[in-house]
Amino acid sequence: MTDAALTPGATSGPRARFDSEAWVMRGGIAIAGIFLIVAVILPLYAMLSKSFEDKDGAFVGLTNYATYFDTPSLSYSISNSLTVSIVATVIVISLAFAYAYAITRTCMPFKGFFRLVALVPILAPSLLPGISFIYMFGKKGFMRDLLLGEPIYGFIGIVLGSSFWTFPHALLIMITALSLSDARLYEAAEALRASRLRTFFTVTLPGAKYGVISAIFVVFTLVITDFGVPKVIGGQYSVLATDIYKQVIGQQNFQMGAVVSVMLLIPAVLAFGVDRLVQRRQVALLSARAVPYEPKPARGRDIGALVFCTVMAGMLLLVLGVAAYASLVKFWPYNLELGLTHYNFEIMDGGGWGAWFNSMKLAALTALIGTTMIFTVAYLVEKGQGARFGRVVIQAMAMVPLAVPGMVLGLAYIFFFNNPSNPLNGIYATLAILVLSTVAHFYTVAHLTAVTALKQIDGEFESVSSSLKVPFWITFRRVTVPVCQPALFSMAVYLFMNAMTTVSAVVFLYSPDTNLASVAVMNMDDAGDIAPAAAMAMMIVYTNLTVVLIYGVVSRVVEKRTQAWRRR
Amino acid sequence: MSASAPYLRLQGVSKSFGSFTALQDIALDVNEGEFVCFLGPSGCGKTTLLRIIAGLEIQSAGQITQAEVDISNLPPSQRDFGIVFQSYALFPNLTVNKNVAYGLDNTGSAREATSNRVEELLALVGLPDQGDKYPAQLSGGQQQRVALARALAMSPGLLLLDEPLSALDAKVRGHLRHEIKSLQRRLGVTTIMVTHDQEEALTMADRIVVMDHGVVEQVGSPLEIYREPVSPFVANFIGTMNQLPCEVNGAGGVKLGALSLACQDHKIQSGAPAILAIRPEDVIPHGAGARSPGAPDVIESPGNAFDARIEDMEFLGSFFRAELSCEALGESHLLADFSINAVRRMGLETGKDLTVELPADRVRIFSSGAV
Ligand SMILES: Nc1ncnc2c1ncn2[C@@H]1O[C@H](COP(=O)(O)OP(=O)(O)OP(=O)(O)O)[C@@H](O)[C@H]1O
Ligand SMILES: [Mg+2]
Numbered sequence: 001m002t003d004a005a006l007t008p009g010a011t012s013g014p015r016a017r018f019d020s021e022a023w024v025m026r027g028g029i030a031i032a033g034i035f036l037i038v039a040v041i042l043p044l045y046a047m048l049s050k051s052f053e054d055k056d057g058a059f060v061g062l063t064n065y066a067t068y069f070d071t072p073s074l075s076y077s078i079s080n081s082l083t084v085s086i087v088a089t090v091i092v093i094s095l096a097f098a099y100a101y102a103i104t105r106t107c108m109p110f111k112g113f114f115r116l117v118a119l120v121p122i123l124a125p126s127l128l129p130g131i132s133f134i135y136m137f138g139k140k141g142f143m144r145d146l147l148l149g150e151p152i153y154g155f156i157g158i159v160l161g162s163s164f165w166t167f168p169h170a171l172l173i174m175i176t177a178l179s180l181s182d183a184r185l186y187e188a189a190e191a192l193r194a195s196r197l198r199t200f201f202t203v204t205l206p207g208a209k210y211g212v213i214s215a216i217f218v219v220f221t222l223v224i225t226d227f228g229v230p231k232v233i234g235g236q237y238s239v240l241a242t243d244i245y246k247q248v249i250g251q252q253n254f255q256m257g258a259v260v261s262v263m264l265l266i267p268a269v270l271a272f273g274v275d276r277l278v279q280r281r282q283v284a285l286l287s288a289r290a291v292p293y294e295p296k297p298a299r300g301r302d303i304g305a306l307v308f309c310t311v312m313a314g315m316l317l318l319v320l321g322v323a324a325y326a327s328l329v330k331f332w333p334y335n336l337e338l339g340l341t342h343y344n345f346e347i348m349d350g351g352g353w354g355a356w357f358n359s360m361k362l363a364a365l366t367a368l369i370g371t372t373m374i375f376t377v378a379y380l381v382e383k384g385q386g387a388r389f390g391r392v393v394i395q396a397m398a399m400v401p402l403a404v405p406g407m408v409l410g411l412a413y414i415f416f417f418n419n420p421s422n423p424l425n426g427i428y429a430t431l432a433i434l435v436l437s438t439v440a441h442f443y444t445v446a447h448l449t450a451v452t453a454l455k456q457i458d459g460e461f462e463s464v465s466s467s468l469k470v471p472f473w474i475t476f477r478r479v480t481v482p483v484c485q486p487a488l489f490s491m492a493v494y495l496f497m498n499a500m501t502t503v504s505a506v507v508f509l510y511s512p513d514t515n516l517a518s519v520a521v522m523n524m525d526d527a528g529d530i531a532p533a534a535a536m537a538m539m540i541v542y543t544n545l546t547v548v549l550i551y552g553v554v555s556r557v558v559e560k561r562t563q564a565w566r567r568r
Numbered sequence: 569m570s571a572s573a574p575y576l577r578l579q580g581v582s583k584s585f586g587s588f589t590a591l592q593d594i595a596l597d598v599n600e601g602e603f604v605c606f607l608g609p610s611g612c613g614k615t616t617l618l619r620i621i622a623g624l625e626i627q628s629a630g631q632i633t634q635a636e637v638d639i640s641n642l643p644p645s646q647r648d649f650g651i652v653f654q655s656y657a658l659f660p661n662l663t664v665n666k667n668v669a670y671g672l673d674n675t676g677s678a679r680e681a682t683s684n685r686v687e688e689l690l691a692l693v694g695l696p697d698q699g700d701k702y703p704a705q706l707s708g709g710q711q712q713r714v715a716l717a718r719a720l721a722m723s724p725g726l727l728l729l730d731e732p733l734s735a736l737d738a739k740v741r742g743h744l745r746h747e748i749k750s751l752q753r754r755l756g757v758t759t760i761m762v763t764h765d766q767e768e769a770l771t772m773a774d775r776i777v778v779m780d781h782g783v784v785e786q787v788g789s790p791l792e793i794y795r796e797p798v799s800p801f802v803a804n805f806i807g808t809m810n811q812l813p814c815e816v817n818g819a820g821g822v823k824l825g826a827l828s829l830a831c832q833d834h835k836i837q838s839g840a841p842a843i844l845a846i847r848p849e850d851v852i853p854h855g856a857g858a859r860s861p862g863a864p865d866v867i868e869s870p871g872n873a874f875d876a877r878i879e880d881m882e883f884l885g886s887f888f889r890a891e892l893s894c895e896a897l898g899e900s901h902l903l904a905d906f907s908i909n910a911v912r913r914m915g916l917e918t919g920k921d922l923t924v925e926l927p928a929d930r931v932r933i934f935s936s937g938a939v
Contacts, residue, residue, distance in 0.1 A: 019643045460657035463624050466644040467651045468671030468722060475659075482661045565660050565702035 021471045022386060029387045029394065032377040036397040038424070039440040043412035044404065050415050051258035064259045074243065074256070078263060081239040084155060085224040085267075088162040092170050092219050095163070097212065099312055100174035102305035105204070107297040109306065115175070117313040120320055121165045123544040125501040125518045128537040129164040130232030131530060132322040133157055140333050153235030161229035164319055166222045170215040177211020178204075183293040210279060217275035221268050225405030227504040228518075232525055240264040241504070244407045248508065254415070261408040272403035320541070327535035342535040348524055351515025356539055359517035362434050362506075363499035363543075367492040370439040370446060375488060378450035379476060383462055402444035406504025413437050414508050429511035437505045442498045446491045453487030454480070485562075486555065493551045497544045573636060575600040575758050576621070576726065581630030583616055583782075590616045591782045594630070601756045603749065605769040608779035609805065614762040617779070618728055621760065623647045635725060649726040650719030654734055656711050658703040664690070664714050665699035671722045689717040692751065709740040716748070720755070727752070729761040733768065745772055766806045770794065778802050800934050803845050810851075810903050813936065814844040822933055825896030829872050831931035843934045848889060850930035851904035854923040855914055873925040876902065881911075881918050890916070892924060 018026075054060045069075050099118060103111050121129070136143045137152035150156055185207070189199040205212075227241040234242055240263055248257040330337045346352040377398070381391045401409070413436075417428045427433045457480065465475040481488070503518045510519050517540050525533040559566070574597035583591040591613045598604050606614040619625040621632065623644035632640045639647050658667050665686050666673075672682045690696055693713035703711055712732060719727060732748070733741045749772045752759050763769050769776045770790040778785045778793060778801075786798045797803035800811055814822040814829075816836045822829055822844055829844070836842050854873065876894040879901065888911050892902040904924060906916060916922065 019645055021645060022643060458653075458655050458657045460653045460655060461659065463619075463622070463644070464651065464653070464657045464718075465670070466624075467622065467649055467719070467724075468674070469645050470671055470674045471645070474674065479659045479661060562661070565704050 021466070024471070024473065025380070025384055026387050026390075028376070028380050029384055029390045032380055033390055033394050033397075035373070035377070036394060039436055040397060040400050040404070040443070043409070043416035044400075046415040046419070047258050047261055047408065047412035050255060051262050053255060055255065064255050068256065068259045068263070073238070074260070077238045077240050077243050077260075080155075080237060081224050081241075081264075082267070084158045084162065084230075084237075084239065085220050088159045088166070088223045089216055089220045091159065092163050092166050093212065093216055095312065096167055096170035096174050096215065097208075098308060100171055100178050101204075102309050104175060104178040105293070105295050106302050106305040107295050108302045108309065110309075114309045114313055117316060118171050119168045120316055122168045122497065123501075123541045123548070124165065124320065124323075125503060125521060125537055125540055126161070126165045126226050126228030127232050127503060127518065127521045127525065127533070128323050128541070129161040129319055130157065130229050131521075131525060131534050131537060132319045132326075133160055133233055134530065135322050135326045135332065135534075136319075142333070151235065153233055154237035157233035157235070158230050158237065158239070161233055162223040162226060164316065165226075165229070166219045167316070169222060170219050173211050173215040173218060174208070177208040177214075181207050181293040186293060213278050214275060217271045221271045224267055225264060225407065225504070227407055227507065228522070231503075231522060241405065241407050244411060245507065248411060248414075254411075257411055258415070261405075261411050264405050265403075265408050268405050268408075269403045323534045324538050324541075326531055327538045329531070332531065342531040343539070345520070345532060345536065348520075348529055348532050349527055351512075351520050351523075355515040355520040356517045356536070356543075358431070358514055359500055359540070360543065361431060362438065362514075362516060363496045365431070365435045366438045366442075366499040367496040369435060370442070370495040371488055371492045373439065374443060374446045374491065375450045375481075375484070378447055378454055379480060382451055382454040383459075383472075383480075385462070398447045399444055401440055401442070404441075406441055406502060407507075409437060409441055410505035410508035413505070429509075429514070431514050433509050434506055434514060434516070437509055438499045438502060439495070441502065441505045442495055446495055449487050449491050449494070450484070453484040457483050482562075485558065489551060489555055489558075493547060496547055500540050500544055574598055575602075575635060576760075577631075577633040578621070579631045579633075581617070581620060581627045581632065583613070583620060583625065584628050589782055591620070591627070594784055596777060596784065596787065598758060598760065600758055603752050603759045603761070603772060603774045605773035605776045606760065606762045606779060607766060607769040607776050607805075608764065608785075610764055612779045613782040614764070614779055615730055618730055618760060618762050621726075622649055622651055622728055648724055649728055650722060650724035651728040652712075652715045652719045652730065652732045654731040656703075656715040656735075658711055658715055658718075660703055662702075663699065664695070664701055664703070664706070667703065667714055668699075668717045668721055670718060675722075685721065686717075689721055690714075692720070693717045694747065707740075708736050709744060712736065712744060716751075720757070725758060727757045727759040729759065731762055731764070734763070734765070741768075748772070770806070778805065780805075797845075797932070800843060800845065803932070803934075807847060808903065809845050809847055811934075812844045812897065812900055812902070814842055814933070816840050816842050816933065820928075822931075825898060827874055827896040829926060829931065830928035831933050832929060834933040836933060836935050841936045843936050845932045845934060846926055846930055848903040848905040849887075850927060851892075851902065852925040852927065853904065853906055853910055853914060853916065854925060871925070872928050872931075873923050875921060876924050878916060878918050878920050878922065881916070888916070 051064055052059055052061060054063070099114075102108055103115055133152055134157075135141055137147055137157070138144065141152070144152070147156065152160075181204075185203050186199065189203050194202065224239075225241060227245065230237070230239045230242045231245070238246075240260055244257050244260045244264065247253045247260055326332055327342050328338045328340070329335070330339055330341060345355070351358070377394065381395050381398070384391055404412075413433065416422065417424055417433055419425065427436070461475055461479055462472050465472060501518055503522055506516055507519055507522065510516050517536055521533045521536045521540070524530070524536065576596075576598040578594050578596040581591060581594040582589070594617060606617060608614055616625060620627045623639070623642055623646075627640070630640070631638060634648065659670065662670070665683070668686045668689055669682050672685060686699065687696070690699055693716050695710060695713050695717070698706065698710065698714075703714065706714065712735075716732070729748075733744055736744065745768060761768075761772065770793075773790055775787060775789055776793050777787050780801050786793060786802045788796075793802065793806055797806065797809070800809070803809040804811070812824060814824045816834070816838050817823045817828060818838055820830055820833055822831055822842060824844060831844065834842075874894055874896060876892040876897075878890050879893050880891040882889045884905075887908065888906045890904050890906055892904055894902075902924070910916070914922065
């Protein structure tokens, strides 16, 4: 590593002589940079260059892209993907806004309950709603008449399934946006005798604007990049994410897979970029003196909110309940006797209980290694001294995974790691590559959690400890980590749950030895074993539920023990 | 160390952030045991200079010597200082004891020695028996003392304080000012404190370094800085100073409109435009017409005096501040502070005429290019 490159302007004038601490710091920053380059940048580069090559690896310019656009069965997926994404986004945003409004701005009872129920979809893989909807609206579905003869497979199914699993993501953002409001604005509106409706359009909506915009982009990106829902319930309705899978797994056409990946990468990157631009323009609407808004009872509104939330929560629970019930029923819809036969995964293809154990291993390792790694990198970036250029680059690289769809990342990993000339080729088809890809896949959100927590602690801890001749890593261990412990917990839980539920990246990377629960759900569903698929999906839900409960208990205990020094 | 060598010496220290020059060619000597204040308006580079002395920031040019060792390029961990930040930067998850012992723990000294030292330090800053509390359980002033104890724990040769009192309310601040100062005297530790509060600097410092826009404007004892400011900036920044445009009239005089006044010696060319500066409290009131010989109530006719009218008068607690006008001043006004006693004795009030004297040894002249 050349230090001149990392400290610009260091050529003239005095410069700090490096002590061992500075070397450790620089070493850490270098390792972090190399990690992100290997885990994110190089695979993406391999994927991009693959899209410009023919089967023998010769550069062919835009030929593959030309073929893509000349093949209607392929290029048609672009408009399909956009259509379902836009429709699902509109539905989810409207419903989530109303739901969040009911929770934050009305006096309806059971708010806590409704809030919890709405988060339930996060526990499940996106394959689960697809399976449930087949039970509800499929050929033998008990609610199929509601569709008036339309098939659930295809457009309707994808929109419904996507709406289910993206709902909590939109809701969380909206609740935050609507909670951040200043009561004084409402008092002013009231003093000016503005009507309810007028107040809504002049105070409520502008205040929540950035939250809504952010939620729109998040939902759109989640839907367009999702693989689970269209895989299970998409039928003949092809979208970009399933096309990548078909090209790579079905036809072994890696070049075309790379081209489709680029097609999927473009809207994801655009949505990401626009969202960043918009958020940057957000000014702090809330001054430090803002008075939190306390809703006052209004009978009609509160009853309306209660009815709406009850219906919504009922539907969310119904979708989950159907999967849970179907997994226990002997032979839907002919023999409704309950039993655990479908949980006997050993007699099915898909890896049996071993797949679930592998998923547990993957999730635990991702949570452990990911949290450690991501937090340490965030620390070096936020609190590091020197090597400014390196830290800026790492910060930028840490944002990239958010814009990269899982399918694209998975394929990129094949190209990069399955290359015999890559010294890291050895991790291909092992658990290690699954952990690496999952950490990379969910890197950004965890990174942002860590950065937010680090920004809240005093910037002079490092200066104080160097004045006391204590190296920074001791302060990191003795102070920074304990102070940031709530953020570390939530990062770990986030990584664990996502590692349990994800299909998209790992579907390209698992091997017969490292079968995963989520992939098993997909494979059993593919093979027509839909009840065992529901059972495995429920196992994922139960696992995540257990983890969330443990998290709740542990963080409450820790909070009690540390409340003496944590300011509230 | 030889008696003459300063403990800390800065030579030609400059710092730029990109194209912005935060510090320019700073030279400064600090003697052993001295209490020095960096005083200046916000953004003038005080903190930057303090951080450079600590090694937390690296100067773009210049040399720093501490105890006759060139420390210009040393990282903070190899320098000898303790520091207190404005935010205190106490470790919230460690008790007061552990905060103070933080540096000692790392030296591998015996546990008992450490705990004795911690006890001693907490007693020193007036916080015995608070060792088992967490910082969040202490008041702002107490936290400040803990930060001070922690900074002193390793017996540093140099104590650096960056606006240590600015987060506290006025009463606590006044009390702690006194305590820090007497603690510093007792320990004899060379101390540099950054502040933008002139009162703080005047009451605490042995010497004040007045800074503006990245340069040192003046270095001197509080009295020197107050009595003999070298520039209108310093004059204005510390206390209040009348500044009136005038014209130089020989070596020891100026012309203020039609008036000829005597003043301190200066080196400005005769006939050049200049600025006459005098503090409000140095203006002496006399009864109206005191200049006319034989007037009643006059023992000796004052020199350097002229007639003026009180345009406005404000009661400021222990004295009155009057705004005076007279022909020679044209549009500008002269501020003068009158004691309650004088006001009562002479019956001073708004609209009243009087004679004011500007004692020549209190009248300073600055060249107007210096504004
Ligand atoms: N890291 C930095 N990058 C760019 N500019 C900086 C940096 N640190 C300080 N500056 C600039 O240098 C100037 C001096 O800053 P400094 O913090 O030393 O001021 P100060 O005298 O301590 O002010 P205050 O009384 O407000 O604390 C300011 O204009 C500031 O904006
Ligand atoms: Mg400062």
